[in-house]
Amino acid sequence: MRSSKRSTPRRRRLEIGPIGEGPRAICRSCDEDLPQSTLDDDGWCPQCRWALGKAAARGQHAVAALITVPFAIWIAVEGTRGYFPLYAWAIPLAAAYYLGMRIGREVVRGWVRSRRGT
Numbered sequence: 001m002r003s004s005k006r007s008t009p010r011r012r013r014l015e016i017g018p019i020g021e022g023p024r025a026i027c028r029s030c031d032e033d034l035p036q037s038t039l040d041d042d043g044w045c046p047q048c049r050w051a052l053g054k055a056a057a058r059g060q061h062a063v064a065a066l067i068t069v070p071f072a073i074w075i076a077v078e079g080t081r082g083y084f085p086l087y088a089w090a091i092p093l094a095a096a097y098y099l100g101m102r103i104g105r106e107v108v109r110g111w112v113r114s115r116r117g118t
């Protein structure tokens with residue numbers, strides 16, 4: 001994945017590639033010249049989508065931990081064990097982690113796309 005996007009403007013032959021390959025397009029993330037059909041709605045090539053997916057997978061656990069860990073600490077420190085037996089807190093903690101992952105996934109995707117896209 002190359003990050004030289006705006007810094008090195010290059011003239012490219014656009015739109016029409018070799019006959020039989022269909023229209024060409026440039027990935028908005030890595031500037032690769034590819035058949036347009038391989039790019040997604042945001043103009044990202046499969047490699048960049050894959051890299052984005054990996055980043056989102058890492059990020060979603062980070063965000064989930066960010067939500068769940070303070071929650072777990074709060075339960076431990078505040079002695080909220082009085083409400084439920086300790087093992088019962090596993091359920092809201094798991095729910096918090098799951099929600100954190102869902103949120104984190106979207107946040108990271110949006111963040112990476114806004115940084116790399118135009």
Ligand SMILES: [Zn+2]
Nearest residue numbers: 027030045048
């Ligand atoms: Zn790309």
